[in-house]
Amino acid sequence: MTVSKALNDKDGVSGELKEKIKLLAVQMGYRYNAAARSMKEGLTHNIGVIIPERFTGPTQSFYVRVFQRITKHLEDQGYYGILHILNVQDEEELILPKLYSDNKVDGFIVLGQVSKEYIELVQSMEVPKMFLDFYDEHSDIDSVVTDNFYAAYELTNVLVQQGHRRIAYVGNLYSTSSIQDRFLGYYKSLLEHRLPMNPDLVLNDRDERGTFIEIDLPAQLPTAFVCNCDQVAHLLVQKLTSLGIQVPAQCSVVGFDNDIYATLSEPKLTTVEVDVEQMARTAVHSMLKKIDNPSRSFGRVHVKGNIIYRDSVSAAPALSDDVSN
Amino acid sequence: MTVSKALNDKDGVSGELKEKIKLLAVQMGYRYNAAARSMKEGLTHNIGVIIPERFTGPTQSFYVRVFQRITKHLEDQGYYGILHILNVQDEEELILPKLYSDNKVDGFIVLGQVSKEYIELVQSMEVPKMFLDFYDEHSDIDSVVTDNFYAAYELTNVLVQQGHRRIAYVGNLYSTSSIQDRFLGYYKSLLEHRLPMNPDLVLNDRDERGTFIEIDLPAQLPTAFVCNCDQVAHLLVQKLTSLGIQVPAQCSVVGFDNDIYATLSEPKLTTVEVDVEQMARTAVHSMLKKIDNPSRSFGRVHVKGNIIYRDSVSAAPALSDDVSN
DNA sequence: CTGAAAGCGCTTACAG
DNA sequence: CTGAAAGCGCTTACAG
Numbered sequence: 183m184t185v186s187k188a189l190n191d192k193d194g195v196s197g198e199l200k201e202k203i204k205l206l207a208v209q210m211g212y213r214y215n216a217a218a219r220s221m222k223e224g225l226t227h228n229i230g231v232i233i234p235e236r237f238t239g240p241t242q243s244f245y246v247r248v249f250q251r252i253t254k255h256l257e258d259q260g261y262y263g264i265l266h267i268l269n270v271q272d273e274e275e276l277i278l279p280k281l282y283s284d285n286k287v288d289g290f291i292v293l294g295q296v297s298k299e300y301i302e303l304v305q306s307m308e309v310p311k312m313f314l315d316f317y318d319e320h321s322d323i324d325s326v327v328t329d330n331f332y333a334a335y336e337l338t339n340v341l342v343q344q345g346h347r348r349i350a351y352v353g354n355l356y357s358t359s360s361i362q363d364r365f366l367g368y369y370k371s372l373l374e375h376r377l378p379m380n381p382d383l384v385l386n387d388r389d390e391r392g393t394f395i396e397i398d399l400p401a402q403l404p405t406a407f408v409c410n411c412d413q414v415a416h417l418l419v420q421k422l423t424s425l426g427i428q429v430p431a432q433c434s435v436v437g438f439d440n441d442i443y444a445t446l447s448e449p450k451l452t453t454v455e456v457d458v459e460q461m462a463r464t465a466v467h468s469m470l471k472k473i474d475n476p477s478r479s480f481g482r483v484h485v486k487g488n489i490i491y492r493d494s495v496s497a498a499p500a501l502s503d504d505v506s507n
Numbered sequence: 508m509t510v511s512k513a514l515n516d517k518d519g520v521s522g523e524l525k526e527k528i529k530l531l532a533v534q535m536g537y538r539y540n541a542a543a544r545s546m547k548e549g550l551t552h553n554i555g556v557i558i559p560e561r562f563t564g565p566t567q568s569f570y571v572r573v574f575q576r577i578t579k580h581l582e583d584q585g586y587y588g589i590l591h592i593l594n595v596q597d598e599e600e601l602i603l604p605k606l607y608s609d610n611k612v613d614g615f616i617v618l619g620q621v622s623k624e625y626i627e628l629v630q631s632m633e634v635p636k637m638f639l640d641f642y643d644e645h646s647d648i649d650s651v652v653t654d655n656f657y658a659a660y661e662l663t664n665v666l667v668q669q670g671h672r673r674i675a676y677v678g679n680l681y682s683t684s685s686i687q688d689r690f691l692g693y694y695k696s697l698l699e700h701r702l703p704m705n706p707d708l709v710l711n712d713r714d715e716r717g718t719f720i721e722i723d724l725p726a727q728l729p730t731a732f733v734c735n736c737d738q739v740a741h742l743l744v745q746k747l748t749s750l751g752i753q754v755p756a757q758c759s760v761v762g763f764d765n766d767i768y769a770t771l772s773e774p775k776l777t778t779v780e781v782d783v784e785q786m787a788r789t790a791v792h793s794m795l796k797k798i799d800n801p802s803r804s805f806g807r808v809h810v811k812g813n814i815i816y817r818d819s820v821s822a823a824p825a826l827s828d829d830v831s832n
Numbered sequence: 833c834t835g836a837a838a839g840c841g842c843t844t845a846c847a848g
Numbered sequence: 849c850t851g852a853a854a855g856c857g858c859t860t861a862c863a864g
Contacts, residue, residue, distance in 0.1 A: 183851055186843065196849060217545035218841035221856045226542060228587050229794060230604060230612040231577060232629075235594045236717050237570050237619040245562050246571055250592050252556060257605055262553050265590045267575050269560045279555060280582055287555040294562040304557075392561050446771075469554060508835055511859065521833060543857035546840045835864080840857105848851080 189214075211308075213285045228264075244441050244456070245293055248314065251462030252291065259470055261288075268296065276303050288473050291465055295358045310472035312465050316359045317482050324472070324480040326465045330360050330438075333454045333487040334367030337436050338408055340452070340489065342375050345498035346406040346434060350383040352397060352418060353410030357388060361410040364438060368408045387414045397421065405433060405498045412437035412444040412453055419447050419494070430496040440490050449493035460485045514539075536633075538610045553589075569766050569781075570618055573639065576787030577616065584795055586613075593621065601628050614794050620683045635797035637790050641684045642807050649797070649805040651789045655685050655763075658779045658812040659692030662761050663733055665777070665814065667700050670823035671731040671759065675708040677722060677743060678735030682713060686735045689763060693733045712739045722746060730758060730823045737762035737769040737778055744772050744819070755821040765815050774818035785810045 188195045188203040195203075220226050238246055253263040264287060266279045273296055281287050289309045295316035296304070304311055305323065313325040341349055351368045353361040365384070372379050382400045387410065389395055397418060409415035415437030419429050427433050429449060437444055440455035468480045513520045513528040520528075545551050563571055578588040589612060591604045598621055606612050614634045620641035621629070629636055630648065638650035666674055676693045678686040690709070697704050707725045712735065714720055722743060734740035740762030744754050752758050754774060762769055765780035793805045 183843085183853095184849085186841095187850095190843090194849065199849085215546070215841050217542050217551060218856090219843075220542035221540065221546055221841085221858080222843050224856075225613050225798070226611055227585060228589050228612040229577075229581055229791075230591055230606045230615040231574055231588045232591050232593050232604065232615055232617045232621075233570050233574065234598060234619045234621055235592050238568050238592055243563050243568065243571070245558050246568070249556055249558065249590075252554075253590075253592070256554055260552060262589060262606065262611060263556045264553050264587060265574075265578075266555055266557050267560050267563060267578070268557050273559060279557065281555045281587065286551055286587060287553040288550050290555040290557055292557045294559045296557075296559055466554075473550070508837095508859085509833085511857095512834095515859090519833065524833085540857050543840090544859075546842080546857085547859050549840075833864105835862105837862090838860090840859090842856090844854090846851105846853090848849105 213283055216284050216286050244439055244458075245315075248293060248458050248462055251458050252293075252466055255463050255466035259466065261466075261470070263291075268300075273297060273300050276300060278303060278307065282307055282309070289469050291469060295360075310469060310476060312469050312472075314461065314465050318359055322479070324468060324482075326461050326468070326483045326485060328360070328454075328456045328461070328487050329484040330363040330487075331367040331370070333489070334364035334408065334438070335370045336367075337438075337452075337454055337489055338368045338371035339375075341406045341408070341434060341436065341495065342371060342377070344406075344434065344495060346404075347377060347498065348380075348383070348402075348404040349377070349406045349408060350385055350400070350404040351408050351410075352385045352387050352414055354386050354388045354390075355384070356390070357392060364408075364410050387417075403427070403433065406495075407433065407435045409435060409437050412439045412441050412447070412451055415451050415453070415494075416443040416447040419449075419451075423448075430494050432499060434495040434498075436495060444490070444492070447494070452492045452495045453490050454487040455490050456487050457485050538608055541609050541611050569764055569783075570640075573618060573783050573787055576783050577618075577791055580788050580791035584791065586791075586795070588616075593625075598622060598625050601625060603628060603632065607632055607634070613798050616790055616794060620685070635794060635801060637794050637797075637805075639786065639790050643684060647804070649793060649807075651786050651793070651808045651810060653685070653779075653781045653786065653812050654809040655688040655812075656692040656695070658814070659689035659733065659763070660695045661692075662763075662777075662779060662814055663693045663696035664700075666731045666733070666759060666761065666820065667696060667702070669731075669759065669820060671729075672702060672823065673705075673708070673727075673729040674702070674731045674733060675710055675725070675729040676733050676735075677710045677712050677739055679711050679713045679715075680709070681715070682717060689733075689735050712742075728752070728758065731820075732758065732760045734760060734762050737764045737766050737772070737776055740776050740778070740819070741768040741772040744774075744776075748773075755819050757824060759820040759823075761820060769815070769817070772819070777817045777820045778815050779812040780815050781812050782810050 184195055185203055188200040256263050266281055276299055290311045291314055292304055293314045301320055313323050315327055317325040317327055351365050355362050355365050383404055385397050387397055415435050419435055422429055422433055429435055437451040437453040440453045444451040444453045464483055472478050509520055510528055513525040581588050591606055601624055615636045616639055617629055618639045626645055638648050640652055642650040642652055676690050680687050680690050708729055710722050712722055740760050744760055747754055747758055754760055762776040762778040765778045769776040769778045789808055797803050
């Protein structure tokens with residue numbers, strides 16, 4: 183009783199005792215049980231927000247699509263997903279979602295790469311957690327990722343088979359694990375075809391904070407570009423077009439993600455579609471198994487992507503290639 | 508005890524009794540109390556899904572942005588938002604979110620226009636509800652909407668002041684209340700400036716299901732277009748450009764929403780920015796007041812928009828205008 | 833097959 | 849200022 187009053191800052195407890203109780207609560211790692219209050223009050227302190235699918239639908243962001251699939255699988259299992267959009271400030275200041283301290287959830291799925299420090303913070307929470315669409319050196323985290331490495335490898339192979347020899351990669355290698363792995367897949371394809379790896383053909387596309395920067399084209403233009411995502415591919419195509427370079431006649435471009443930019447681009451982009459359904463299902467089922475048995479671990483699970491063939495790739499311009507080398 | 512077993516389809520109750528109990532439960536409008544089970548089990552049956560802001564960030568859909576503001580205000584009040592993306596099928600078959608029957612929420616905010624039938628279904632739920640960004644003839648619903656009418660009126664005034672006389676409106680008037688009201692604002696501006704309202708200049712942009720269709724340009728081109736949203740304005744600009752018509756030199760175009768398409772378009776669009784922050788705050792505070800006192804009602808609350816001036820408007824081409832009429 | 837009772841972790845009216 | 853007790857609506861082990 184006194185403890186309850188103290189923690190809720192209500193009257194009837196001396197300030198001194200209050201402080202003592204609060205301090206001890208923190209020391210003991212006490213977390214409020216929202217369910218008990220809910221039952222007592224008859225209030226859940228949740229509000230449902232209904233958005234019709236067509237308004238988030240085809241043009242929506244990749245992660246919102248993944249979220250939608252996640253909630254579908256959760257619901258099938260009698261669970262609900264509570265979306266928490268982590269803002270930049272909370273990530274930097276290492277602030278955990280209130281969802282956790284209020285004991286509103288049984289676990290967390292982190293969708294999209296966060297800083298190493300934030301990963302560690304997430305790991306410190308005493309609930310199961312899954313990381314989706316990225317991983318990092320923390321070997322003990324459970325993650326579900328697209329097989330970026332192989333997909334990029336296969337995509338680059340397509341370009342090589344079309345006769346391309348001077349192939350650039352566009353992406354900041356130090357930004358996310360996805361960008362890095364896609365680069366390595368690209369590199370594997372070069373190695374396998376005995377093509378030289380030219381550092382001048384690895385082009386940066388964003389600064390450390392993830393903001394896109396102007397892409398510096400090399401003096402001697404490649405005949406093909408492997409871009410780390412569709413959005414950057416789209417920007418690149420715009421840039422090439424504005425310079426009077428025809429895509430794909432003079433230059434082939436491939437993207438990654440098969441998001442809105444893939445079809446918005448002119449020409450439409452050949453790209454890799456991530457298997458959202460499979461990723462969501464795997465993440466949810468692993469999560470529920472961990473709730474049943476917290477000691478279970480899954481490590482890094484890879485989900486295959488599919489190449490989507492569209493109009494941004496053609497055979498390498500034979501002459502220019504021979505001449506330019 | 509027996510009731511509990513019956514409802515959960517567990518052994519130890521005769522099939523006959525089970526049916527009797529289940530039937531009665533439905534008749535009495537029984538809804539499961541998830542909080543009580545949560546307390547007993549020590550499980551909330553919620554999973555937190557964390558998405559870093561930068562991945563849904565600047566390019567994200569309008570409604571996701573609104574959702575983010577809503578959750579922010581909810582959290583400030585000790586509440587949480589649970590996002591339910593209503594799929595087309597559930598909307599047609601009039602299926603309510605499981606969130607409701609499972610008693611997981613204290614109220615609903617419906618964000619984006621749903622069918623009349625679905626509105627009535629939502630109204631039948633015995634919890635407070637708020638409608639956001641749309642309304643309809645149901646006079647008893649509480650809604651928060653942008654002042655579409657005045658914003659479109661002001662935007663059209665801008666075009667008239669730039670000398671435009673032949674101004675088209677692009678949008679399906681029967682699709683949403685927003686599109687309809689924006690049209691009426693456009694019409695008011697015409698009336699006020701004694702400009703004729705030409706039905707040939709009201710162009711359809713989507714079918715009844717909201718899918719965009721090819722826009723039929725009138726034989727004699729207007730000098731300006733008021734589009735019901737940025738996405739359609741973007742499509743229109745692309746179409747005009749592909750026809751060799753320069754925007755804004757030969758044709759001015761304005762949009763609505765100030766979403767990703769407004770800046771993606773070339774030239775960037777003059778448009779109306781909706782006051783997301785104000786809409787979210789109003790919706791949340793009204794909702795919480797209704798939870799305290801279910802008989803409270805707010806009716807239709809309007810939130811002002813702001814015109815954003817960019818590069819898609821210029822003075823009407825003086826000669827062509829005179830000549831063409 | 834059916835039911836009485838305890839307990840989950842809070843809050844709140846009440847007594848000391 | 850402090851604390852014993854009841855009750856919110858379930859589930860589950862136990863008894864009949």
